[in-house]
Amino acid sequence: MPDKKRVLMQGNHACVAGAIYAGMRFYAGYPITPSTEVAEGCARRLPEIGGRFIQMEDEIGSIAAVIGASVAGLKSMTATSGPGYSLMVENIGYAYMTETPCVIINVQRGGPSTGLPTKVSQSDTMQARWGTHGDYTAIAVAPSSVAETVTETIRAFNLSERFRTPVTLLLDEVIGHMREIITLPEPGECEVVERVKPTCPPEQFIPFEMTESLVNPMPAYGEGYRNVITGLTHDTMGFTTNKPVEIAPKLDKLRNKIMRHVDEITRLRTEFIDDAEILFISYGSVARAAFQAAKIAREAGAKVGAIQLQSIWPFPDKELMELCARCRKVIVGELNMGQVAIEVERVLPRDTEVHTLLRYDGEILTPMQLLEKLDEVL
Amino acid sequence: MSEPRHRLMDYVREEIMPHRFCVGCGCGTILNVFTHAVAEIDLDPARMVCVSGIGCSSWIPSPYFKADTLHTTHGRPIAFATGVKVMRPDLKVVVIAGDGDVSGIGGNHLIHAARRNIGLSVFMVNNGIYGMTGGQVAPTTPEDVKTSTTPHGNIEPPFKVADLVMAAGASYVARWTTYHVFQLRRAMEHALNKEGFSFIEIVSQCPDYFGRRVGLRTGVDFLQKFKGQSVRVKKAETMTEEELADKIVVGQLCDRDRPEFSSRLHRVTAEQVELIKKERAG
Numbered sequence: 089m090p091d092k093k094r095v096l097m098q099g100n101h102a103c104v105a106g107a108i109y110a111g112m113r114f115y116a117g118y119p120i121t122p123s124t125e126v127a128e129g130c131a132r133r134l135p136e137i138g139g140r141f142i143q144m145e146d147e148i149g150s151i152a153a154v155i156g157a158s159v160a161g162l163k164s165m166t167a168t169s170g171p172g173y174s175l176m177v178e179n180i181g182y183a184y185m186t187e188t189p190c191v192i193i194n195v196q197r198g199g200p201s202t203g204l205p206t207k208v209s210q211s212d213t214m215q216a217r218w219g220t221h222g223d224y225t226a227i228a229v230a231p232s233s234v235a236e237t238v239t240e241t242i243r244a245f246n247l248s249e250r251f252r253t254p255v256t257l258l259l260d261e262v263i264g265h266m267r268e269i270i271t272l273p274e275p276g277e278c279e280v281v282e283r284v285k286p287t288c289p290p291e292q293f294i295p296f297e298m299t300e301s302l303v304n305p306m307p308a309y310g311e312g313y314r315n316v317i318t319g320l321t322h323d324t325m326g327f328t329t330n331k332p333v334e335i336a337p338k339l340d341k342l343r344n345k346i347m348r349h350v351d352e353i354t355r356l357r358t359e360f361i362d363d364a365e366i367l368f369i370s371y372g373s374v375a376r377a378a379f380q381a382a383k384i385a386r387e388a389g390a391k392v393g394a395i396q397l398q399s400i401w402p403f404p405d406k407e408l409m410e411l412c413a414r415c416r417k418v419i420v421g422e423l424n425m426g427q428v429a430i431e432v433e434r435v436l437p438r439d440t441e442v443h444t445l446l447r448y449d450g451e452i453l454t455p456m457q458l459l460e461k462l463d464e465v466l
Numbered sequence: 467m468s469e470p471r472h473r474l475m476d477y478v479r480e481e482i483m484p485h486r487f488c489v490g491c492g493c494g495t496i497l498n499v500f501t502h503a504v505a506e507i508d509l510d511p512a513r514m515v516c517v518s519g520i521g522c523s524s525w526i527p528s529p530y531f532k533a534d535t536l537h538t539t540h541g542r543p544i545a546f547a548t549g550v551k552v553m554r555p556d557l558k559v560v561v562i563a564g565d566g567d568v569s570g571i572g573g574n575h576l577i578h579a580a581r582r583n584i585g586l587s588v589f590m591v592n593n594g595i596y597g598m599t600g601g602q603v604a605p606t607t608p609e610d611v612k613t614s615t616t617p618h619g620n621i622e623p624p625f626k627v628a629d630l631v632m633a634a635g636a637s638y639v640a641r642w643t644t645y646h647v648f649q650l651r652r653a654m655e656h657a658l659n660k661e662g663f664s665f666i667e668i669v670s671q672c673p674d675y676f677g678r679r680v681g682l683r684t685g686v687d688f689l690q691k692f693k694g695q696s697v698r699v700k701k702a703e704t705m706t707e708e709e710l711a712d713k714i715v716v717g718q719l720c721d722r723d724r725p726e727f728s729s730r731l732h733r734v735t736a737e738q739v740e741l742i743k744k745e746r747a748g
Contacts, residue, residue, distance in 0.1 A: 113553075114549065114552070114553055116548075116549060134735075135734050135735040135737075136738050136742050137739070138735055138739055139735070140552050140553060140731055140732075140735065142548065142552060142731070144545065144548070144578075145545075145574050145575065145578040146574060148542060149542070149545035149548070149574070149575050149578070150545075152538065152539070152545035152546045152549065153545050153546065153548045153549030153552070154549060155538075155546060155549065156517075156536070156545070156546040156547060156548060156549025156550040156551075156553075157549035157550065157552065157553045158549075159534075159536060159550065160515075160550045160553040160554045160557075161553070161554075164549070178539055179538075179539055179542065182538065182539050309515050309534040309536075309550060309554065309557065310512075310513060310515065310534065310556070310557045312512045314511060314512055314532050314533055314534055314535075315534050315535070316479070316528060316529050316535050316537070317535065317536050317537065318528060318537035319537065319538065320537065327482060327529055328529070
């Protein structure tokens, strides 16, 4: 067996590798720091494999074209950072409502507004959950290494196709720009989920039928289904409705098709948690520092463990409750004013102390800072 | 004996007819003309994608026209259609939406699609007002007209959208009114057969929310006004700006062959794939 291909790769380029592995063949985007390398990578790679790249006139047009390509039957994505994501959210809502799969990569920088184009942040975590108006359930995943960026990008596409919903891949500037030596997966090594297409004749097709799974087969445009898709609240045939008996079930469908499968979506990485009395909870670049801090603390004899949220939305309530059942204290570390911390507080029992180490000055959290916090709460 | 079925009913979603357009609205006429144009040049609706935005005229294709239809967000149909066309250049992709949608909120997508010369047919229904929200000023409302948001009269000059699209680089541009149904049908046929970006500005009527502001109470009032106001492109060239002030310049503004975007993009891809294959073989 020849050695697997080991490469030195940047996180943003790992997104491209993962997306192409997952079958992504359309990219539309608009340049923005610190995500631009994703667009550059797609511009170079996609034509080589029969895919298409367009640089659109803005981020609104980018996500619109991505959704257009997806209804044309192709796995599609875009990448941006906070300001661009803010422009995209209306059309991301359109993808939720029309149940159109697509992947949006947000390489986070400091905000609000133009904020800190070149500095790291995790302050779009809640935006990935609640960005667009209305009631819906979001899926967001957050890798913490270049290797994980490849696998989580593949997973983002799988979840998107599986549940017919947009999925946000939350990177932060550190993960997007850091370089690591990784081994790219061989064809067949990672699961790739393909979109389920209708098999019935067009005249029998009910595009948004309330089935057991709540996820309907999706025909591509041009396949003869003469499908109607609208962002207006619609009935099972896809036609606009104002009937209360049809409105609530549609919204329930959007939520339940995901919430019934939280276990399948949730992915957590844990270290030293079996007898841990104190747990670090973090994600993205902070998780790297937290694992290191837990290791150092263990070496010094403290019963400390760490949990990394590889998927953030839907929030892993049940899993987190179980993992933290025996610990007395948790420390949530994140690069914002506590967006995940409030979720942790919501989930954990009242007698579990939730401490936070929050940084929002454009700098990373270091293992030493986490250890200092640990000393403080011990 | 059952009523004979009209041959064009195959082109519309019969199950949700009759349509909901107001009495005298131009949208019904445009749906009629569009359907005739599609039938006349023998396009298969199953091979068409009709994209629309938000506003009354966006309902012409979605839900009424029975192709694959994508009823998108306000102002963005051209951007959505771009994604469809790039991945499925074999399909006929048509955008039908209003003046507020296409030239107001979505103006940026319009000029960039025209500049790229992507093979979309965009039929912009220009009724000079935001009708669906009850009659607010649009980028196309004539000066001095009182609307609900210009109660003291509109102080902004209106957009000449067809001229803008021509300047931006489109292959085919025309302007007609709902009075000119036969000319409009022929223009639509031509636009649908055009390889690059084709654009028709269709001056249309909104008796309810525009007409009441300007003393035109019925659809017929509007059609008579359009008839009197219309000046052909050739004749307009000989007229001064003052003479053209309250006129509608109708006819074909341009018809030219320029490289189409999605086929160029396809070529880049095909060449790249070939190159990589050769490199691997060598």
